[in-house]
Amino acid sequence: MAEDLLLDIRGLVIEATSYPPGEPPKEVTLVHGVDVQLQRGRVLGLIGESGAGKSTIGLSAMAYGRGGVRLTGGTIRLNGREIRTAGPAELRKLRGREVTYVSQSAAASFNPAKRLMDQVIETTLSHGLMGRAEAEVRAVGLFRKLGLPGPETFGQRFPHQVSGGQLQRAMTAMALCPKPDLVIFDEPTTALDVTTQIDVLAAIKEAIRDTHVAALYITHDLAVVAQVADEIMVLRHGRRVELGETEQIIHAPREAYTRALVSVRSLEHVEKAPAPPVLKIEGVTARYRGTGFDVLKNVSVDLPAGQTLAVVGESGSGKSTLARAITGLLPPSKGRITFAGRTLSADLSGRTKDDLREIQMIYQMADTAMNPRQTVGTIVGRPLELYFGMKGAERDRRVQDLLDQIEMGKGFAQRYPAELSGGQKQRVCIARALAADPKLIICDEVTSALDPLVADGILKLLLNLQAEAHVAYLFITHDLATVRAIADKIAVMYKGEVRRYGQKSDVLAPPYDDYTDLLLSSVPEMEVGWLEQVIAHRKMESAGN
Amino acid sequence: MHPVLKLVVQRVALGLLLLLAVSAVIFLGVEALPGDTAQAILGQSATPVALENLREKMGLNEPALTRYFHWLGGVLTGDLGTSLTNGTDIAQAIGQRLGNTLFLASCAAVISVPLALVLGIIAARYAGRWPDKVISGLTLATISLPEFVAAYFVIYLLTQVFPIFQPVAMVFPGMGFWSKLHAVALPVIVLVLVVLAHMMRMTRAAILNVMQSAYIETAELKGLRPIQIIWRHAFPNAIAPIVSVVVLNLAYLVVGVVVVEVVFGYNALGQYLVDHVTKRDLPVVQAVGLVFAGVYIGLNILADVIAIVANPRLRHPK
Numbered sequence: 001m002a003e004d005l006l007l008d009i010r011g012l013v014i015e016a017t018s019y020p021p022g023e024p025p026k027e028v029t030l031v032h033g034v035d036v037q038l039q040r041g042r043v044l045g046l047i048g049e050s051g052a053g054k055s056t057i058g059l060s061a062m063a064y065g066r067g068g069v070r071l072t073g074g075t076i077r078l079n080g081r082e083i084r085t086a087g088p089a090e091l092r093k094l095r096g097r098e099v100t101y102v103s104q105s106a107a108a109s110f111n112p113a114k115r116l117m118d119q120v121i122e123t124t125l126s127h128g129l130m131g132r133a134e135a136e137v138r139a140v141g142l143f144r145k146l147g148l149p150g151p152e153t154f155g156q157r158f159p160h161q162v163s164g165g166q167l168q169r170a171m172t173a174m175a176l177c178p179k180p181d182l183v184i185f186d187e188p189t190t191a192l193d194v195t196t197q198i199d200v201l202a203a204i205k206e207a208i209r210d211t212h213v214a215a216l217y218i219t220h221d222l223a224v225v226a227q228v229a230d231e232i233m234v235l236r237h238g239r240r241v242e243l244g245e246t247e248q249i250i251h252a253p254r255e256a257y258t259r260a261l262v263s264v265r266s267l268e269h270v271e272k273a274p275a276p277p278v279l280k281i282e283g284v285t286a287r288y289r290g291t292g293f294d295v296l297k298n299v300s301v302d303l304p305a306g307q308t309l310a311v312v313g314e315s316g317s318g319k320s321t322l323a324r325a326i327t328g329l330l331p332p333s334k335g336r337i338t339f340a341g342r343t344l345s346a347d348l349s350g351r352t353k354d355d356l357r358e359i360q361m362i363y364q365m366a367d368t369a370m371n372p373r374q375t376v377g378t379i380v381g382r383p384l385e386l387y388f389g390m391k392g393a394e395r396d397r398r399v400q401d402l403l404d405q406i407e408m409g410k411g412f413a414q415r416y417p418a419e420l421s422g423g424q425k426q427r428v429c430i431a432r433a434l435a436a437d438p439k440l441i442i443c444d445e446v447t448s449a450l451d452p453l454v455a456d457g458i459l460k461l462l463l464n465l466q467a468e469a470h471v472a473y474l475f476i477t478h479d480l481a482t483v484r485a486i487a488d489k490i491a492v493m494y495k496g497e498v499r500r501y502g503q504k505s506d507v508l509a510p511p512y513d514d515y516t517d518l519l520l521s522s523v524p525e526m527e528v529g530w531l532e533q534v535i536a537h538r539k540m541e542s543a544g545n
Numbered sequence: 546m547h548p549v550l551k552l553v554v555q556r557v558a559l560g561l562l563l564l565l566a567v568s569a570v571i572f573l574g575v576e577a578l579p580g581d582t583a584q585a586i587l588g589q590s591a592t593p594v595a596l597e598n599l600r601e602k603m604g605l606n607e608p609a610l611t612r613y614f615h616w617l618g619g620v621l622t623g624d625l626g627t628s629l630t631n632g633t634d635i636a637q638a639i640g641q642r643l644g645n646t647l648f649l650a651s652c653a654a655v656i657s658v659p660l661a662l663v664l665g666i667i668a669a670r671y672a673g674r675w676p677d678k679v680i681s682g683l684t685l686a687t688i689s690l691p692e693f694v695a696a697y698f699v700i701y702l703l704t705q706v707f708p709i710f711q712p713v714a715m716v717f718p719g720m721g722f723w724s725k726l727h728a729v730a731l732p733v734i735v736l737v738l739v740v741l742a743h744m745m746r747m748t749r750a751a752i753l754n755v756m757q758s759a760y761i762e763t764a765e766l767k768g769l770r771p772i773q774i775i776w777r778h779a780f781p782n783a784i785a786p787i788v789s790v791v792v793l794n795l796a797y798l799v800v801g802v803v804v805v806e807v808v809f810g811y812n813a814l815g816q817y818l819v820d821h822v823t824k825r826d827l828p829v830v831q832a833v834g835l836v837f838a839g840v841y842i843g844l845n846i847l848a849d850v851i852a853i854v855a856n857p858r859l860r861h862p863k
């Protein structure tokens with residue numbers, strides 16, 4: 001079967017130069033001698049957390065090192081020939097022809113100044129595989145196969161004229177157009193809404209099956225990769241942890257780390273009994289200036305003191321806008337917001353210092369929510385100075401208390417954000433919010449940018465802090481697993497309206513409304529064949545209607 | 546209305562408004578200068594009666610606002626007034642010299658703009674390597690030389706060492722196109738050297754900035770050649786910043802080249818303006834100032850329009 005071996009990577013070593021702040025540059029090894037074998041027509045899933053080296057290994061199949069990364073050791077054989085040491089001219093021949101690439105963000109990966117068709121067939125033409133007319137026919141065929149709307153004219157549009165899910169499919173069409181032997185899918189559905197993800201995933205899977213192309217499928221989501229991969233390789237810190245058939249990995253993992261990945265998100269939270277609200281939102285309607293439509297339509301929800309209200313919805317559903325209305329950044333045109341027994345001024349300028357102090361925010365991107373030139377101590381200490389006038393030793397003591405609360409111990413107060421990991425940065429943001437001694441913290445997608453295991457740690461921390469400090473959370477997320485893990489009440493939002501609202505146990509129990517049903521059934525389950533079942537079920541339902 | 550057309554109409558309307566404002570500022574500026582036009586014409590020994598008569602005749606006793614609108618009305622109908630020093634029609638004098646100015650500027654632009662773009666693209670393609678360093682070094686050297694030094698150097702080289710051209714760029718009406726071209730060769734070379742660096746460096750910087758984008762990585766992973774990547778994927782997205790700098794330099798070629806005109810004895814608008822400033826010939830200064838402002842505003846509108854048209858989001862709305 002040796003001639004069936006398409007990709008044969010042995011002892012791959014990948015290095016890069018890192019530039020830690022305030023220190024001389026140093027060499028780091030990202031991948032330590034990894035082996036990858038892939039047969040023709042098979043799909044191998046590469047899974048791991050950020051920093052595991054999965055994208056780096058995936059791109060090595062094109063002998064490409066992103067951002068100064070160097071492939072320094074081992075052999076990479078593609079179609080029987082060594083490519084790690086090949087020259088640029090030889091690499092150009094195989095890139096875009098034998099191996100193609102689908103990135104996480106198709107929106108950024110398409111040239112905004114060119115029509116989609118020109119970009120989709122570009123390699124097919126530049127490698128001299130077909131004439132323009134023939135290539136366009138093939139592209140239209142792929143558009144149709146991938147379920148893109150109006151496949152005949154789709155290519156005439158510019159990237160900004162189609163949606164994110166459609167761009168992701170167009171990028172898949174672009175990768176398949178030159179009839180490659182291998183496609184590298186690098187988190188192709190991670191940036192999509194859950195209801196969009198399922199369609200794109202199904203389209204990708206069908207396209208892989210029909211074209212008999214081999215694929216490396218890179219993701220951090222085991223449930224997603226279980227739908228498309230024949231085999232799964234688990235990576236951590238640039239080393240292979242485990243390799244096995246998909247069934248074996250998800251049902252009988254051999255390594256402890258794989259077991260942790262499989263069982264992640266099984267965090268269960270028992271909802272608290274209904275209680276009087278600390279935050280009451282009544283009939284809030286809001287729109288952004290200069291737009292002709294309401295982003296929030298008559299939203300009414302309550303949040304009991306010391307409990308968690310999860311606001312769930314896809315991008316554009318208005319969930320972050322609700323946070324802006326509560327904080328006073330976007331004054332509602334109608335409706336009333338009552339907080340701790342008093343009516344809040346719609347406008348930020350009309351709010352008292354206590355109004356501001358008692359409502360704090362934590363954001364998705366901890367990176368951009370902190371001043372990179374301030375130490376952790378300064379960042380966490382600022383609310384203490386601002387709201388409580390603390391100074392000197394008293395302030396430092398309180399900062400250390402807060403850092404202990406977020407389980408970060410001594411020595412962190414002197415560090416800068418750039419020296420912290422993603423999870424640690426988010427913890428610092430939590431400490432900063434707690435420093436104001438708030439009654440309500442608005443958490444806007446706070447775990448979305450984090451790896452699953454790290455996200456789990458943050459959720460556990462938030463629950464512990466809630467029990468200690470009796471603070472209420474308005475928890476904005478698109479991730480239903482997170483909702484199960486933390487919520488007492490749930491509001492499902494769709495196009496600015498609350499579609500479903502109540503105690504967690506009621507919202508997550510049938511009978512569902514159509515949208516909640518769609519949302520819940522779109523969350524990938526860690527089960528081989530789940531995708532086919534859902535798609536078949538939906539086809540049956542739509543045929544039944 | 547198509548959004549591009551709407552934006553273009555807006556820009557042009559704004560430009561006209563701006564030009565009106567500039568005309569007022571020029572008029573006010575000249576008005577605020579010390580001295581008196583009648584005195585300037587008749588000289589120190591004029592009698593008060595003669596001065597008063599002349600003032601009456603020229604309408605100088607009218608309020609400033611009336612005179613401004615009178616002047617503006619003249620401008621709009623193509624009448625820029627007459628020169629104080631020699632009594633000639635200003636519009637006519639400007640017309641001929643403007644032709645010379647535009648001829649020189651166009652020749653310099655036709656060479657320097659494509660050359661700057663090509664050099665910028667080559668420098669970006671080999672960023673940090675020797676072609677980039679040679680191009681950047683040489684253009685930096687030429688922009689650092691004062692214009693008259695560059696001019697005398699070029700004259701020395703191309704009339705003394707290699708006697709190919711005339712050191713004086715004399716043009717006159719009725720001259721054939723090719724002999725005119727031959728006559729302006731030296732000033733054109735000097736102007737190209739002067740404006741090249743700015744445009745080339747902006748081209749290089751704008752392209753390198755775009756080269757950081759994710760879609761450039763996509764193009765690399767498609768196996769395209771580096772020069773294809775720059776030409777097809779980077780350059781179309783770098784047009785707006787490049788155009789704004791190109792236009793600044795074009796405007797400079799029209800309004801800022803008086804030193805070069807003087808060195809080569811080239812009879813154009815810059816010299817005309819400087820001559821009449823020294824003679825305190827205010828109607829001429831006013832008129833030439835307005836023409837220069839119009840050129841600046843017009844070229845900048847052009848840059849805006851090109852940037853708008855180059856943006857696919859505006860050209861092809863959802």
